[in-house]
Amino acid sequence: MKKQVYNPYLPSFEYVPDGEPHVFGSRIYLYGSHDRFRGAGFCLNDYVCYSADVNDLTQWRYEGVIYKKEQDPRNQNIPEDAPEQKLLFGILPEAPEDLNPKGIHAMWAPDVVRGVDGKYYLYYCLDFLPEIGVAVCDDPAGKYEFLGLVKHENGIPLGTQKGDLEQFDPGIFIDDDGTVYLYSGNAPMKKENDYGRQGSQVMRLMPDMLTLAEEPRKLLPDVLSSEGTEYEGHEFFEASSIRKNNGKYYFVYSSVRSHELCYAVSDRPDGGYRYGGTLVDIGDVFLKGRTEDEAVNCLGNTHGGIEKVGEQWYVFYHRQTNRTNYSRQGCAEKIFFDEDGGIAQAEVTSCGLNEGPLVGKGMYPANICCHLTAINGAVFSHPERMKMDYPYLTQDVPDVEPTEKLMMKDCTEPIQYVKNMQDGSTAGYKYFSFQNLKGISVQVRGDAEGVIEVRTSNENEAVGYIPVSCRGQEWREFDEKVSIENSVTAIYFTFKGRGSLDFRAFSFVCG
Secondary structure (H helix, E strand, O other): OOOOOOOOOOOOOOOOOOOEEEEEOOEEEEEOOOOOOOOOOOOOOOEEEEEEEOOEEEEEEEEEEEEOHHHOHHHHOOOOOOOHHHHHHOOOOOOOOOOOOOOOOOEOOOEEEEOOOOOEEEEEOEOOOOOOEEEEEOOOOOOOEEEEEOEOOOOOEOOOOOOOOOOOOOEEEEOOOOOEEEEEOOOOOOHHHOOOOOOOEEEEEOOOOOEEOOOOEEOOOOOOOOOOOOOOOOOEEEEEEEEEEOOEEEEEEEEOOOOEEEEEEEOEOOEOOEEEEEEEEOOOOOHHHOOHHHOOOOEOOOOOEEEEEOOEEEEEEEEEOOOOOOOEEEEEEEEOEOOOOOEOOEOOOOOOOOOOOEEOOEEEEHHHOOEEEEOOEOOEOOHHHHOOOOOEEEEOOOOOOOOHHHHHOOOOOOOEEEEEEOOOOEEEEEEEEEOOEEEEEEEEEEEEEEEEEEEOOOOOOOOEEEEEEEOOOOOEEEEEEEEEOOEEEEEEEEEEEEEEEEEEEEEEEEO
């Protein structure tokens, strides 16, 4: 069978959200923050990088750790009067194992650019600190070294001078004429959350990649300034990212909805942006009129960017797992520009970066679902909201640090799986190309008795029923004859019965 890639496109044990994709030479490099499975906060691990040949997105290579938290000098000098909110993220006197050690801040969403000098510059923020850090390297996925903090011409770090806004989620862009633009900021989700130092902003940098060539200026509207504009309901929240296509500038951001990436478009990089629409939503909210109450996945934040690989543009984003916002995984979808430069909202799928639909034969891991709901739908990804009433993605093993040996291991068994499928829970997959399908098998475990109903859309009648009966933690396989005409279609598995199932994998048998 031809090589394929599906969502999530990195190994199932890997949690790299906030994906910023960049093509440098013949490879696409994926930069992002680095969550810890079952971590108690965002972005607790060091920055890693993955890359793929632009002609083969089915094989992502682990490039290793490119920058460690301890390399930033601020991670060895924590002020005694640190705000109380910082205590939530790893500087408690005796921090739990799932937080960072005392004195170490998490590194939030980064971005990388190739400078006019040929070096690569990484821009990032530490949790709740107001500045932007910069690291530099001679190679896109080499070992970055701390360079300094973005600063005013007087040498004072940006974010600390009176009147500065707090810096957040930096995005970096160099235009065709060599001008360096830096974007930054977050904004309140509600008017009552305003505390005066937030907002979307743009600034220019000098060739040293650190010093401001002009003071920051406000860029996109937020909830405090959007009344009467086209941004209402989709105002800027965070996650600045910019690309250029056909002479137009596309500013990608996470809106106040949090679970969607939106875009704005302009004829210049530093202003005049018009709201474009939703690029992707992790619950397919807004697609075909879908509301938040009809979300096809648990909701939570998402962050990412767009990139052209060959002749195809993609949007990179992340999804939620493990009933939290702290174990997020990267996904991607194709996007398409119309004649006027607009971009239609992408549907979340299982096939994402694949050239087309997945081949409808052989075994697939259950964790590539793009639809995961309980009988009453989906809610925000949080243990207090989900309790044990909803299915969710998780894994049996602790957090895994990838190694070359691990990445080369020939392992068809998924580490991540769908947990807690109760009566009416549905896992859906889009899309497969079927030829002479004769049967389907599933690998499940748990304490459950019933059937798994198989459908080719979420509304139509079942094309088959797979009886299941299991007790305990051993994975068991159940199969049934299921015939699907030669076609490209989605597949939905709905458990109906008593108890709770874990869903590990499914297989298609062709005639």
